[in-house]
Every structure is written in structure tokens, then in C-alpha cells.
Amino acid sequence: MNTADALPLAGRTAIVTGAASGMGAATARLLAARGARVALLARRAERLVDLADEIEKDGGVALAVPTDVTSTESVAAAAALIRDDFGPVDLVVNAAGTMLPNPIDDGRADEWTRMIDTNVTGVLRLTKEFTPDLLAAADAGRAADLVNISSIGAHVTFPNYAVYGATKAALTQLSANLRTEFGPRNVRVTNIEPGLTDTELGSHIDNAELSGQLDQMFDLIGPLTAEEIAEVVAFAVAQPRHVNLRQIIVLPTRQA
């Protein structure tokens, strides 16, 4: 086996948001294991430092960059730090997200704002900061990737998840439209829509009934693992640069 086979992402510089847990952490770990240098972004600094240590112990290169994607200043500061340490980035994975279901008539504007600001505007903040890097990499003839973790929730309707579903529909539509601007300039945009996956996502629900309902769905269906989603991300970004898997739906087999 030659090095390219063993480390298909050698020479790539990645950032992964939501790297403190779940899909983001699993993706960061796998991209690093496949040869990419990885900047880890989320709010919980300790988690990021532990993951960076773990990656380095396994022979990878990682940088913990505590960041709040709902803050333009925080994202700009993270970008400056990453460029100082790693130089320009050629692979951006937007996995940070939050899911806060409640009946619409509860009028939880606090939750709506948090979901919109994290799941949609957060992705825009990252996109704005790193578009010049991605275009430069593509211009230089190298692979350049923007990967957005949307959700099957972009397509299905479910009571009490209206705003979460709306943010994911927006993200899926954003990804498709970004392709029309980036694709002609050789930057890939990959939108991944997972179904039920075993992560911390449901742990922020403050409605006991809805939390219980979600637990039941997990028991009934049997979720994917975060590592399985990470495999999909790593597969997509390791394709030859003219191949763009633009839309991927990954469901547990039993999820209708």
C-alpha cells in the first residue's frame, strides 16, 4: 500500500465545527487518522483539548480552537488563529448544530433564535470566513471542500420540530445554491442528511415528554453511530476533485 492509499487526506487542512461531541468529534478523529491536519471548533474548550491530545497521541495533528459559531467575532478570531498555526484551510465541515423541539404555541423565541443562529447563520459565518481559502486551494489545483451536516429533518415533517426542520431545510437549500457559485470554481459542496444518530443532540431538549418520545424512537429504530457518519464525510472528501457527492441521505435501515 502506498502513502496515498494509507493516508488519502495527507496534505489537507481541515476545520470541523461541533468537534466537542457526536459527529463532529468522530469526523475530526477520522479525518486526522486519514492524514489531514484538523482544527477542532466548539464551545467546550476542555473537550477540544482532550480530543486534540487523543489525536496527537495517535500520530495525528490537531488544534483545539474554542469557538462559538453564533458569534461573528468568535469565528473571525478562530479563523485568524487557525491561519497562524496551520495556514489556509481546504476542507470545512459544518457539524455544529442544535435541536430544541417544543410545541410552536409555546412561542419559544429563545430556542428559535438559538437554532437559526447556530444551524443556519453559523454555517454562513464559517462559509464567509473560509471562502477565500477554499477558492485559493481550488485555484491552485487542489481539492477544496465545504461539507454541511444537514438532516433528514429537511424533508420530513414532525410535530414540535417545525423550527429545527426549517433550519435544516434552509441548510440543504443553502448547500444546493452554494454549489451553483462554488462548483464552477472547483470547490465541492457536500450536503449530508443523516437520520437518527446516537450523539448528544437530544440531551438539550427541555421537554420531558418530547425527550421520552425521542428515546423511544431510538429504541425502536436503532440509531447510526457518529463514526458511521464520519466515514461518509471522509469518503466524500477523498474522491478525485472533479467528483462531488453533492447530496447524501444516510438513514438507519429501519428508519422509514
Ligand code: NDP
Ligand atoms: P451533538 O450535540 O453531539 O453535537 C453538536 C456539536 O455542536 C457539539 O459538539 C456542540 O459543542 C457544538 N455546538 C453547538 N452549539 C455550538 C455553537 N454555538 N458554537 C460552536 N459549536 C456548537 O450532536 P450531533 O453530533 O448529532 O450533531 C451534529 C450535526 O448533526 C448537527 O448539525 C445536527 O443537527 C445534525 N444531525 C444530527 C442527527 C442525530 O440524530 N444526532 C440527525 C441529523 C442531523 P459545544 O456545546 O461544546 O459548543
